[in-house]
Amino acid sequence: MTIWSVIGAGVAGLAVASELIARGEKVQVFDPGGLPGPHSCSWWAGGMLAPWCEYENAEEPVLRLGQCAIDWWAARTQLHHRGTLVVAKARDLPDLRRFARRTEGFIDVNREEITLLEPDLDACSNGLYFRAEAHLDPRQALGDLCRQLRESGVEFHRKLAPSRLENAIDCRGLYARDVLHDLRGVKGEMLVIRCPDVALTRPVRLLHPRLPLYIVPRGDGIYMLGATMIESEDSGRITARSMLELLSAAFALNPGFGEAEVLEIGVDLRPAFPDNLPRIRRLGRTIYANGLYRHGYLLAPALARGVVDLALENKHSEMIDEDRA
């Protein structure tokens, strides 16, 4: 029986492995960094399953393919079905109107309705509520996938994949630039803070002309603040400016965030193709799946299905842009 070798244990690789297992295949996973951890950019993600919000600044496939993600993840990890709240300060209302015009799947909410949803957001007079969206904790989700894969007999090898593997599926993210020359890195910076004084129960996005901020609750008073989007490939550090912007945006949302403890600072590069949409390429004996950009958890399920459809049934999904088997 064929053994599929998935290279890379980030969200793309694990989703592909999970999809192969779901279709009764045998899988092994290679990652020199071991199990998912800080070496993979999925570790630093927001974990929002927000296709309608993302559609504001993304192309149509993100909206359509992203919607399958909610059921896919619900079957594999704990999902919080609490929707997304998008808010703006009074002076940025044109940005809120534009956001509303550029997407769908929301209802308008006023100050009272916002505080009914999130009592600690009393400083915002206008917002949009995307009821159908959900969020997850990325690290928990990666852990759950690993556990399920192990239980299904998947072996994890903490080493580089041997060269000239048969039936390889390369999900190395930005590390695959040696082959995928049109991949680039888009820098993202995020913070994890603990702030039990502020209670938010769903992802909140604050529209702001300089830095659109999102806050994702992780439970126990812990929040992820994200994320910058910088056309830079320097993943070494967060700049003071970015940190100031992230924290001051959170402070603007609720001054209680001024008392937060900063637990973690995350900086990494999102792998992206020029149109910021994911791609599947079959080159020789390897299938490459990459370019999830800022939509790792949102588009990994669709990407994984596309890969497995190609691998098992030779079916071509729209994400395939090159097939030279």
Added chain:
Amino acid sequence: MKAFYGTKLPNPLMLGTAQYPSPAILEQSFRKSSAAVATVSLRRESGAGQTFWQMIQDLGVLILPNTAGCHTVKEAVTTSHMAHEVFGTRWIKLELIGHTDSLQPDVFQLVEAARILTEDGFQVFPYTTDDLIVGERLLGAGCEVLMPWGAPIGSGRGLNNEYALRAMRAEFADVPLVIDAGIGLPSHAARAMELGYDAVLVNTAVARAGDPAMMARAMVRAVKAGQLAYQADPIEARDMAEPSTPVIGKAFLS
């Protein structure tokens, strides 16, 4: 059309490269508009951003690096030198932000930085207000182009003070003038060209439009229309009707 430090532009549209949904859409916007110049900001993150910068260079248009986000003379000068290393051009769009909310230029530091950069061999395109005296000082510092704002960056309000922009055009008749910042609509861009400006720089209005490439096309048509109109010497507005067909032979009351 006036030359910018000796370079004549094939058309009077300059496009910024920030905030597009993706580099692919950025590239389409340039292709659909045949914009002559791409401005690009350099975050001072050393050695970073190579892929994106390479994409900008691959557009095959003139590159005008800028010092967006700089608040001090020192930062702006350092960024300019880095821009020269990355893009190999002596052009620099000098931005020195004085106010966080309005992003209004700090004209005092601007003049100082322009002087230093000119001495260092740069050809400076200063982002300035519509103040005539500041314009004078910038020219005195060695600038041969001025880029007054139409309105605050990203505000899309158009030409906030047309009177001042007209005065600037009249005062600096021989200097290439570019409207930088504040353009929201093609009509704003056309208006700037009708006033006799030599080019218009647009970023947010294109990049944040629902269809950036389509808006880029609209902008280039607008600037060309405005430029033609200016060259055609438009009529003066007047208060009373001026019949376009003779009235002789018709009864009229005096």
